[in-house]
Amino acid sequence: MAQFELEIPARVPESKQRLLKRLVCELRHIPGLVAITLGGSYARELQHEQSDLDLGLYYFEAEPPSIAAIQRLAKQFSTQEAPVVTTFYEWGPWVNGGAWIPTEAGRVVFVRQFRSGCRDDRGCTARHCSSPLQSAACLRVLQRHLSGRNPLWHSALRP
Numbered sequence: 001m002a003q004f005e006l007e008i009p010a011r012v013p014e015s016k017q018r019l020l021k022r023l024v025c026e027l028r029h030i031p032g033l034v035a036i037t038l039g040g041s042y043a044r045e046l047q048h049e050q051s052d053l054d055l056g057l058y059y060f061e062a063e064p065p066s067i068a069a070i071q072r073l074a075k076q077f078s079t080q081e082a083p084v085v086t087t088f089y090e091w092g093p094w095v096n097g098g099a100w101i102p103t104e105a106g107r108v109v110f111v112r113q114f115r116s117g118c119r120d121d122r123g124c125t126a127r128h129c130s131s132p133l134q135s136a137a138c139l140r141v142l143q144r145h146l147s148g149r150n151p152l153w154h155s156a157l158r159p
C-alpha cells in the first residue's frame with residue numbers, strides 16, 4: 001500500500017495536526033469524496049487557541065458520499081455519543097450539509113459541497129461526470145477551484 005502524505009500548514013497546533021491526519025486518512029476512503037480542504041480560520045490564518053477545524057468535503061452530485069459512512073466516522077472521532085451529521089440539502093444547494101464533531105483536540109466541522117456542471121479547459125460541460133473523460137474534466141476544474149483553499153487531499157492523489 002502506498003504511503004499517504006499529508007501537508008498540513010505549520011500554523012495548525014500539533015494535537016490538531018494529528019487529528020487532521022487521522023480524519024483525512026479515514027475520509028479519503030469514503031466512496032464519492034473527491035477532495036478535502038482545510039477552511040475557516042486556519043485557512044485564512046486568523047485562528048486562535050479555540051478555533052475549530054473546518055474541513056470542506058467535496059464530491060460530484062452524480063456520485064455523492066454515503067451519509068451513513070460520514071456518520072460512522074463522526075461517531076468514531078467524537079467525544080459525544082451522537083455528533084450532529086446533517087443529511088443532504090439541509091443547508092441549501094451549494095453548502096449542502098455537514099457535521100459538528102466534538103473531539104479531544106477541539107471541535108471539527110465538516111462542510112459538504114458538490115461540484116456540478118463543471119467545465120473543462122475547452123468549455124465542455126461535464127454535467128454528471130459519468131464517463132472517465134467527464135470525470136477527468138471535472139477533476140481539473142475541481143483542482144483549479146481548490147488551488148487557493150488549503151487542499152489536504154483530492155482523488156488524483158489517491159494511493
